[in-house]
Amino acid sequence: MKFLNKFLLLFTFDQEEKLEVETKTTLLFTNVLNFFLFVIVFIEGIISLLEENLFFAGPLLFFSILFAFNYLYTGRKPNSLFYKEVLFTFISLTFTFFIIFGGPTNVNIIWLGTFPFISINLFGRKNGSIYSFAMFLFMIIDFIVLSQIIPGAINYSFNLEILFSIYFIFSFIIAYTLKFIFTEVMLTKERAMINSQNSKNSKEEQISDLSRQIRTPLSNITGILDILGKTNLTDDQRDYINTIHASANNLVNVVTNMVSTSKSGLKPAIEEEISFNLYATLNNTIRLFSENNTKQKFSLSFSADIPTTMTGNAIKTKQIFLNILNGIAKYNIAEQKHIGIEVSRTNTMPGNVELNFKIISTGNIPFPKEYKSEDSLYKNDVLRLNTSKHIQFLELGLTQKLIEQDGHTLLIHPDIEETTFEFGITFKENKQSISIQNLKDKISNTESFYKPSVDIKNANILLVEDNFSNQQIIILYIKNEVNKIEVAYNGKEALDKFGKAKYDLILMDVQMPIMDGFKATQKIREIEKSTNTHTPIIAVTANAFPEDKERCISSGMDDYISKPFQPEDLIGKIKHHLS
Template sequence: MRNLVYFILFLVVFIDGIYTLLTDQTFYAIPLLIFSLIFGFHFLYLGRRAHSVGVRNSFAFFALLIFLYLIIFGGSTGLGIVWLVLLPVFLFSLFGKNKGTIISLTFLIIVAGYLFGLSTILPLVYKYTLPEKIIYSSILLAMILITYATYHTFSEVILNKELRMLNSQNFNKTQEELISKLSHQIRTPLSNITGIIDILEKTNLSDDQRDYINTIHASSNNLVNVVNSMVAATTTNFSQIPDEEISFNLYATINNTIKLFQEENDKKQFDLSLSADIPNSVIGNSIKVKQIFLNLLNSILKYNKSESKQVTIEVTRKETLPNKLVLKFRIVSNTIIPLPKDELKEEAFYAKEIIRLNTNKYINLLELGITQKIIEMDGNQLDIFPGSVNTAFEFTATFKENLKSQSINSIVEPSKQSGNFFKPKVDMADANILLVEDNFSNQQIIILYIKNEVQKIEVAFNGKEALDKFGKTKYDLILMDVQMPIMDGFKATQKIREIEKSTGTHTPIIAVTANAFPEDKEKCMAVGMDDYISKPFQPEDLIKKIKQHLSS
């Protein structure tokens, strides 16, 4: 806007000068052309430094000088009136609202003094009629007032907008810091809990004990998902659910989950039935099944306002594919789920096709977002069909038929190259690993995770101690915490990478941290770490990453 005003003012003077030159009015032409050259020089060269006080003053001086010349000598094209309109805009753009107002009003007084005083007695100058004097003075005054009002309104709006934006940014930053701190504080003990659960699962347990452990595991997974949703509203990380598939009794798993919701003398009635063509034992993820049913039954009973609650669970075989068993789960409850009236269409309420379109609304209402994502992980979907009497929940899940009644280990993904550095592959059992962690409990948990796979593990309590050990011992891999006293994991990683530049070596570093924001992972990678895993995590995930980087 400012440059446009400069250009128009320059153009006015230049056109006036050329016109007077062509009409042989040399007396007017020479000063106008000189002024246009000076103003053009300001526009093209000094305009780049328009924020300089000296340049602004020079701009203003020549602009006012040109305007006075046009007022005194009248000009020959009549374009001088353009200066009346644009001069206040020009001055305000140079000096701002307050100083621009003072300079403009001062100049208005000078111009009015000339028009109503000196212009009547000075010889060889343009003689103004009384109407012209009033019009010129009025236009200049009006433009000063309009420009002031515009700048005042604009500055107030911008100021308020920036203030609101600043307050919003400060609030969001405070909220993010609070959530980040809370997430970190929750993840550390939660990681220890899930770690102990994983270790207990690998011990000799009775069927009842194993079922209790699975229930705790599923509940802790739900808590982990809640924490994840705090730091990433758009995506939820479900890597804490074990990938391994085991042989388990589907009926017993669902039935044991139902027992958690049954109390003495309550009026809940559950009916569980599996079709006859479903085998007793299937191969799949029993914890995931229990987690889904925990969430669904909790939401169903929470929104069931009936005095006598009835829940029917039917499991049928949907289809049998090569090496796959696809089962359909249908849960029907005397639960009525109302949506706001403006979201309902009475004539289509019972139409299955329309209800399917509203599934996401019901999922949000019942707080089943996490459950939906768990189901969708395997390419399935959750459907909700509300009716006037009952509400039905349907989803499918894929299993394998248990032909040999034994566990199946997860297939390890092919390893990826983590860098361009040459180094021999190292078996995990022979690896020398440095664990950098300041929390003693966390140290013990991670050591318990990997001690059966790794024979040699050394511990450093902070980044400084890790650097000292790194300078004396060759390690095949480093597990690095991020938040530590004396020297954090970021600084320690940078120092290690600087040392390695002179030796041409590269030691894989995996960040093991409770910081779970997306930018935390980016920061870990930016300082030179090779991988990242956030607490809580499954032992299998950590071991998988270690094997990947030792063999890459």
């Protein structure tokens, strides 16, 4: 068995990029199939040549050359287009030849029984069954018509025709059954894995919310204590304040230790980015809902500029779609449902593939009356406020967090006849190297960001924070150092102000209504690309874990400070980025 395992591993080849498990499995099966068909057809051709039977030797050796070329050239490239289709074409031609003319060993038609296994494993149960039926139909036509009119065609006896027909049907039933069992097992495992991931992420979300809810008021308490400590106080008053300050700091440490301990067993593994076929991934997810459900139809369309394969987190992508489709299946009360999935590319930045997804579900989802709004509201950013209610109703809070992890937003557009779910996901192109021109562009952009230092007293700072108390605390922290501070209550308002005035630095909260800090930062960075400018953005947030900092930096922010913090730490970061 060990020898057989090592032998099969030879057909995986050494791939430079990581591949999705399903892609690896299909590639291995296709390569093994290609190799063995080459061996079988080549041996048949050599036997014909030794017997000086050129009628069989020529075609069979030609077919073996096709299999060899396909195996040695195309089979080593996991992202090759139409590899399966080309191989299947060669197989169909070879088996057609065997059906009509037989072969030098007179057992060639026996291989016809493998055709259902090949077609179903290459193309799935539905398409594989269609191709198998087409081959069976061709075999019947050959028995009845072609064998009588094609010169050199083999004439089968009636008993052999019946035997071969039963043999083919029996092979098809076995192949279909085995594929059905394998698919159900894999889908069950995949559903269990995604449900487990949902459960872990849900617990992590609750813990993060707990930490944020405690840290925000603690930040205000310690901030006021710091400010009071710098005023004229009696010795007793200063002693009281120091006691309160110490107790508050101890409480911060208790919260941090408690949450860190709770998350130690829940923190998900670092997302592994692999090369995968997005179309196949979405198709596999749709199969969970479409098979054995005649009342639910799906359509899937991709714009032409989307690459065949991309690098990203295939599991998270499946998880997002599975959760949304589960919500639709659970709450859409229409008897006949049609769900259309549209995928388009929203940017052409080198190295990244930013895609916009629309899931359009026909039929009515009965949102509660308090969740409904006038149509005019959907023409502006107030849609985000309504979306939060719809997300809560459909139990898509975790899905929203998954989408927001790389700075995108989940929007829901409800209507009487259909509901549209819209969101984005960013992937990476499958490129291992960077061109010289890209390197030049990076150097040019880096140089363009250089600017002279700004004295903190003369700096114009924008504070983006939706909580009034938090605004006042931060302003109290820095007002003695900074003369000009402007305030925005959400990301949308910050964008409006950014377009009308020049700021030397932005203090950005993360969680805000209408538009959060991640999306606002992305929008600001997009604006700056056209002007070759760069405004430092510091995240000021109660999200205090390493992954929170990573998310802030990946969205385009320059620095991060978590609540509660010392005023000197914030002022130090401001001075650092102004210089």
